[in-house]
Amino acid sequence: MSDRLPHEKGFHVSWDQIHRDARALAWRLDGKGPDGGAWRSVVAITRGGMAPAMIVSRELDIRVVDTISVKSYNHQDQSQPRVIKAPQAEIMGTDGEGVLVVDDLVDTGKTLELVRKLYPKAHFATVYAKPAGRAMVDTYITEVSQDTWIFFPWDMALQYVQPYRGAD
Numbered sequence: 152m153s154d155r156l157p158h159e160k161g162f163h164v165s166w167d168q169i170h171r172d173a174r175a176l177a178w179r180l181d182g183k184g185p186d187g188g189a190w191r192s193v194v195a196i197t198r199g200g201m202a203p204a205m206i207v208s209r210e211l212d213i214r215v216v217d218t219i220s221v222k223s224y225n226h227q228d229q230s231q232p233r234v235i236k237a238p239q240a241e242i243m244g245t246d247g248e249g250v251l252v253v254d255d256l257v258d259t260g261k262t263l264e265l266v267r268k269l270y271p272k273a274h275f276a277t278v279y280a281k282p283a284g285r286a287m288v289d290t291y292i293t294e295v296s297q298d299t300w301i302f303f304p305w306d307m308a309l310q311y312v313q314p315y316r317g318a319d
């Protein structure tokens with residue numbers, strides 16, 4: 152079970168919103184690679200980082216894209232993160248220099264802490280950030296409070312809701 156604050160608030164993100172925010176992230180990262188140049192590659196932290204990484208790599212015209220799979224949450228319950236699939240060694244080099252590592256969000260920062268230890272010179276970018284993990288991320292777009300759970304469009308579906316003055 153999680154020992155963190157309960158999530159009192161919900162921040163619901165639509166496909167449209169994540170597309171706009173991931174584009175904003177790409178524009179912020181443009182030309183910020185090694186020596187003020189282009190990034191060598193994009194690595195998505197799966198699974199949540201895949202849609203943002205696709206949008207970022209499309210905007211920045213980066214064709215070399217790989218994944219690192221880190222699992223730590225089962226619904227809202229957190230456990231120790233572990234790498235269950237590593238990216239190609241030749242893409243990462245010895246320390247990740249010039250590689251843009253993209254995730255949907257940083258929460259406690261444990262996922263990024265683990266990946267940072269493996270690739271200390273990579274650049275870490277997320278679309279959303281919570282205060283506890285902010286120090287682990289180099290670039291992000293929007294911050295939400297620690298007691299907010301972010302709901303992504305791939306975890307949601309459109310549903311009927313009763314009118315406020317519903318018939319009983």
Ligand SMILES: O=P(O)(O)OC[C@H]1O[C@H](OP(=O)(O)OP(=O)(O)O)[C@H](O)[C@@H]1O
Nearest residue numbers: 197198199223224257258259260261262
């Ligand atoms: O900063 P942290 O507290 O480590 O949490 C952030 C991580 O948690 C979520 O991934 P999750 O482990 O749920 O896997 P998923 O991306 O496959 O949904 C999210 O996509 C981040 O990768």
Ligand SMILES: O=c1[nH]c(=O)c2nc[nH]c2[nH]1
Nearest residue numbers: 224258299300301302303
């Ligand atoms: O969908 C998610 N929303 C969150 O706020 C969160 N924090 C960690 N992992 C998360 N996954």
Ligand SMILES: [Mg+2]
Nearest residue numbers: 197198199200
């Ligand atoms: Mg994830």
